[in-house]
Amino acid sequence: MTTAPTVELKDYPAAHWNSDEAGRCARCSEPCKKYGSMANPLCRGCFAKTAAGWGPVVRQKGYNA
Numbered sequence: 001m002t003t004a005p006t007v008e009l010k011d012y013p014a015a016h017w018n019s020d021e022a023g024r025c026a027r028c029s030e031p032c033k034k035y036g037s038m039a040n041p042l043c044r045g046c047f048a049k050t051a052a053g054w055g056p057v058v059r060q061k062g063y064n065a
């Protein structure tokens with residue numbers, strides 16, 4: 001039995017965005033910043049769950065690389 005690690009999101013994915021950068025999370029359809037810098041196809045909630053499942057070798061620009 002393992003406990004899911006928690007991830008520190010800091011500013012990624014972006015918590016605020018303009019209307020022309022708005023999209024829907026690919027997983028839960030919550031609004032998220034989908035275009036431009038600091039954007040991700042996942043909302044912050046889903047990104048945190050996804051990133052928590054990554055091993056230490058995974059790097060994503062804007063998040064940890």
Ligand SMILES: [Zn+2]
Nearest residue numbers: 025028043046
């Ligand atoms: Zn989501």
